[in-house]
Amino acid sequence: MTENGDIPPNLRFKTGVKVRNSKALYRFEGYVVEELNCQEIGAQIKLRFDERKPARCPECNDRLPRNRPGSSAAMDMPLGEGLVVWIIFPTIQGYCRTCQCYQTTRPAEIHPEARATWRFMRTVSDWASVAPATAVAAMFEISDHTVRRYDKKVLEADLPKPQLDGLRAILIDEKAVRRGHSYVTVVINADTGELVYMAEGRKKQTLAAFFDQLTAEQRASIEAVGIDRSGAYQAVIEEYLPGAAIVYDRLHLVANINAAIDEVRRTQWREASAEDKAAIKGSRYILYANSGGLEPDPQARLDRLLEANQPISLAYQLKEQFRVICEYRYTACAAKALESWCEMTQTSDMKSFERLARSFRKSAGKVVAFIKHRVTSGRIEGLNNQVAKVVHRACGVRDLDYLFLRLRHQTVMR
Numbered sequence: 001m002t003e004n005g006d007i008p009p010n011l012r013f014k015t016g017v018k019v020r021n022s023k024a025l026y027r028f029e030g031y032v033v034e035e036l037n038c039q040e041i042g043a044q045i046k047l048r049f050d051e052r053k054p055a056r057c058p059e060c061n062d063r064l065p066r067n068r069p070g071s072s073a074a075m076d077m078p079l080g081e082g083l084v085v086w087i088i089f090p091t092i093q094g095y096c097r098t099c100q101c102y103q104t105t106r107p108a109e110i111h112p113e114a115r116a117t118w119r120f121m122r123t124v125s126d127w128a129s130v131a132p133a134t135a136v137a138a139m140f141e142i143s144d145h146t147v148r149r150y151d152k153k154v155l156e157a158d159l160p161k162p163q164l165d166g167l168r169a170i171l172i173d174e175k176a177v178r179r180g181h182s183y184v185t186v187v188i189n190a191d192t193g194e195l196v197y198m199a200e201g202r203k204k205q206t207l208a209a210f211f212d213q214l215t216a217e218q219r220a221s222i223e224a225v226g227i228d229r230s231g232a233y234q235a236v237i238e239e240y241l242p243g244a245a246i247v248y249d250r251l252h253l254v255a256n257i258n259a260a261i262d263e264v265r266r267t268q269w270r271e272a273s274a275e276d277k278a279a280i281k282g283s284r285y286i287l288y289a290n291s292g293g294l295e296p297d298p299q300a301r302l303d304r305l306l307e308a309n310q311p312i313s314l315a316y317q318l319k320e321q322f323r324v325i326c327e328y329r330y331t332a333c334a335a336k337a338l339e340s341w342c343e344m345t346q347t348s349d350m351k352s353f354e355r356l357a358r359s360f361r362k363s364a365g366k367v368v369a370f371i372k373h374r375v376t377s378g379r380i381e382g383l384n385n386q387v388a389k390v391v392h393r394a395c396g397v398r399d400l401d402y403l404f405l406r407l408r409h410q411t412v413m414r
């Protein structure tokens, strides 16, 4: 601004005239800005070829003969208060001898199919990683569909491919990704948290397809595989990775214990008097909580319940004891502690715990293996949270490839 508040003459321009130094805002290699038109409905940036530079094939960068001229348009970053910006650029169609097909020129800064600049698409993609697609769509005045389309193309171009070399420990799990029981199988690098594989289904073949894509060397590097006890994956792992240790991961073991507690709680509820029912009611989640991890209020309720109901109290103690075993640092000590836990539990007169103890005893090595192989469940827990967030943000997305890329982004770029 000058002293009297006027715009300096060198900054004044009318609509539809040549702009100076536009390269600071609009840099397209091999093109120059010819015109900038602003109207209330939006802005148009008109490019022309830089005559000093020859036309080049967008794929191989070889020179392209100038055959058929035309023009095309692409959306760019909004200007000012959300003014929609279109880049209008000339095109030339010519036969590229290297690619052996007809190619149409375009600035490298513009996506070949999306009719948008890469920088605009990357901005939309950045927002899509933190906000729901509908909110991003409203922000840029485009549709949700377009938000997801840009986001997917950017992730396809920018995300590194899954790192399958040198995997030491992996976690395999199934996840419900859509409403109405549609499951996917996921494989995570247990050390880095990177999501390396995701496919529809939770059968043996679903996992076998992952192992099939690994080289013999990549398979040999895997020394431990964390899974849920009850899944269908065990046989496939033994077949493809005979040298790897199977580890029952902690998150699922804790879930098993919680399910056993829940069964005891429900049995007690059925048999309880009206008065005792009141104490049991709504106690499900306070029973899952770690001892000492509750606020004073729920803790008092838990204490009252444990005092009043002997079987629930015993179930809770068994859970807490199992949790202590999970904190052990030496496998041999944990194995010994697990053995006495199983012995005690098998005579507890609670069916759900007895079943669990029998099963734990049969595969005690796999129950305590996570200590030796340093396979923790934090990565699965982290992924669970990401799945929930990403599915919510994508607003019921049906495209599994997109979901995989979005989740990979969250696990790789943290």
Ligand SMILES: [Zn+2]
Pocket: 057, 058, 059, 060, 061, 062, 096, 097, 098, 099, 100, 103
């Ligand atoms: Zn070419």
